[in-house]
Amino acid sequence: MTVLDLLDTGLAVLVLAVAAWTIVARSNFAAVIGFMTYGLLLSLVWARIAALDVAITEAAIGSGVTGLLLIGAAVRLRALEKSDTAGQVGGLGRVGAAVLSVLVVVALAAVFLSAEGQGPSLAPEAARHLPQFGLGNPITAVLMAYRAIDTMLEKVVLILAVIGVWSLAPDGAWGGAPANLSLAEPDPALVYLARVLPPFGIVVSIYIAWVGASEPGGAFQGGALLAAMALVVLMARLAPAPEVGRLWLRLVIVSGPVTFLAVGLLGFAIATGFLAYPTAYAKALILFIEAFMVLSIAAMLPLLVLGPPKVPGGRA
């Protein structure tokens, strides 16, 4: 057993221990903090199996943005926690659930261990057409070219989630702004950080989105980082949460999928069909779409964390 094997085993044990903590922890808040830690550890596992693009996405969205959302919820639900002990699963139920879970794990593990050698792969197909798009990162090629419709519809899913969250607004608050992210007055250190960090963060996120064409990175990761900068500014209350009725906000939200759809339809005229790119301009078109996708993601992730509008707007 080499040192690397030991580290891998230690990492796996740590991931599972923290995951178990999020299940058994007494307080919701502790469980949520455990979940954020878990997300970061999991991104290390992704890095270890040579999936750097996934590792960045998991760290930014799976741990960071989701963690912020869950912390906000845990704080707001604190009052509920103490009273809500009815319907507790009894000892026998717990044993039953544990037996069922262990059976599932054993079955899955048996399948994974029996699968040996080379599996089916689309990598040769992905590699063959890569030069056609002028891209070096095969994952970006899958996301933006081979399976472009998945990526476009995934943006639509984000929009639907934003509409769903907004529609939970109380009647009087429709069109207004969401409540503040933090319940307490922001810490001076946080305010300072929110002034200093975003300029660097914006540059780094544009870089990650840009470099995604040839290296690990891309629109998702860049957009998530930009969203994180927006969230830091919102948490420090340096800028107010935007009113959801504003036209500019809605235009930013739909700009990504609309650009995607427009370029996709343009494919009928200048290439071979829907979501097809002409070889000469493929990379330029993909980067053009990605620029708007970064903008959309950067707007929608913070809006989902902020939640439904609470404060009646000026033009409600």
Next chain:
Amino acid sequence: MTATTLAGLTGAALIGLGLYGVLVNVHALRKILAFNLIGSGVFLVFGLVARRGAVAGFAADPVPQAMVITGIVVAFSATALAIGLLLRLHERRVEDAAAESDNRSDNKSDKT
């Protein structure tokens, strides 16, 4: 055992842990957390599949990796919507409880 097999087994164990959490935990927030554990376990299985398809000079098959990236964003959208519903439900419960206690105190003042 390679890092890849280990990641696959970790994924299997995470699916089991999450399943247990969804079944046993009472609080809806904890159920959402456990559901996310199942999700990330399934994603790790995709990681195993991607690594087994490492050919053509790539460290892993890009197609399952791209699907996981899409999946992480969709899982976040679903979590955000679930949290939104949960918080709204909580608000309604608090409002209803407040209205009920108001009614009770009104009745008392009528009697005296």
